Amino acid sequence: MLAITHLPSPLLEHGERTFIGRDAIDHQLALSQHADYCQLLSRCGATVQIVAANRDLADSAFIEDTAIVLDEVAILCSMGISSRQAEPAGIAPELRKHRRVVRTEPPATIEGGDVLRVGKTLLVGQSSRTNSAGIESLEAIARPHGYRVVAAPVQGCLHLKTAGCALPDGRLLVNSNWIDSTPLAEFERIDVPADEPFGANILLVENHAIIEAANTSTAALIRDLGFQVHPINLSEFTKAEAGVTCLSLLIHSPRNQPFEHRV
Numbered sequence: 001m002l003a004i005t006h007l008p009s010p011l012l013e014h015g016e017r018t019f020i021g022r023d024a025i026d027h028q029l030a031l032s033q034h035a036d037y038c039q040l041l042s043r044c045g046a047t048v049q050i051v052a053a054n055r056d057l058a059d060s061a062f063i064e065d066t067a068i069v070l071d072e073v074a075i076l077c078s079m080g081i082s083s084r085q086a087e088p089a090g091i092a093p094e095l096r097k098h099r100r101v102v103r104t105e106p107p108a109t110i111e112g113g114d115v116l117r118v119g120k121t122l123l124v125g126q127s128s129r130t131n132s133a134g135i136e137s138l139e140a141i142a143r144p145h146g147y148r149v150v151a152a153p154v155q156g157c158l159h160l161k162t163a164g165c166a167l168p169d170g171r172l173l174v175n176s177n178w179i180d181s182t183p184l185a186e187f188e189r190i191d192v193p194a195d196e197p198f199g200a201n202i203l204l205v206e207n208h209a210i211i212e213a214a215n216t217s218t219a220a221l222i223r224d225l226g227f228q229v230h231p232i233n234l235s236e237f238t239k240a241e242a243g244v245t246c247l248s249l250l251i252h253s254p255r256n257q258p259f260e261h262r263v
Contacts, residue, residue, distance in 0.1 A: 001205060002251040003046040004094055006054060008034050008061040008236075015058035015240050016081055018128055018158050023239045030236035034061065037210075037247055040230055044208035046250075053090035058083065061237070062246040064161075065111040065129075066091045068122075068138065069251050072145045074099035075138065080109040080129030091249070098251050102141055110134030113159030113246060118166040118187065120146055125160025125179075126153045153180040157197075161245050165202045167225070173200045173218075190225075193217040201243030210244050 009015075013025040038048045054060035066088040068075040074095040076088040088103070095101050104110055114125035115138070122142060124135045132151075139149040156178045157163050163178035171188045174181075175197050181189070192199035192215075199218030203210040209222045213231035223229045234244065 001046045003041045003248040006063040007052045011058040044205040063249045076103035078104040104137040108133035108137040152183045203244040
């Protein structure tokens with residue numbers, strides 16, 4: 001697995017906020033926490049690449065939102081807020097080293113943080129950043145490759161992945177207060193503790209589970225499910241409405257195939 005990460009911008013403190021207040025961010029501490037995050041990804045078995053193409057853009061550290069990377073294609077997102085619309089173009093050259101790249105276009109809006117893959121199903125958060133046209137655009141690209149797209153309305157949080165993750169066995173770890181459960185009826189769901197609403201944002205690398213250190217009860221729950229749990233302090237990024245998945249764009253090599261450069 002390749003994990004592409006982006007250095008935190010010096011303007012991080014001035015990034016977008018939607019569902020939380022605005023607290024001061026220590027940029028030097030953010031840089032240190034980002035370095036710890038990259039080192040942890042490496043210890044969990046990922047190959048880590050750090051880029052800085054969008055360093056003048058406040059929210060560029062949240063690289064997950066810029067693209068949806070499937071086994072067959074990388075889809076550049078049409079971001080749901082104007083301040084972030086330039087970010088995908090800066091990431092495109094790196095993606096082209098590993099996948100054919102296509103893009104969605106306005107008025108469709110979609111962000112990678114709203115797309116949760118469960119096998120060949122793509123659950124897509126219908127959120128403040130992803131609209132119906134964005135979901136339709138993703139479906140038009142993904143369906144020929146055998147994917148099914150299911151819209152899941154999100155309320156009270158920024159993205160679908162803020163409120164849920166997919167475990168390897170197909171179960172979902174969720175905060176049910178933030179997701180309309182109706183479209184998820186076919187999936188077995190495990191709820192995070194009520195006092196840890198952000199606990200369902202977990203990054204899985206094989207059997208390793210990376211989780212924000214503040215979510216101690218959720219960490220215990222995940223450990224009981226058999227995962228090696230790695231808590232990490234990302235306080236400066238949680239102030240920016242981000243979680244552990246937001247800081248990396250994961251590229252899985254198709255089974256039994258190396259990465260190849262396609263143009």
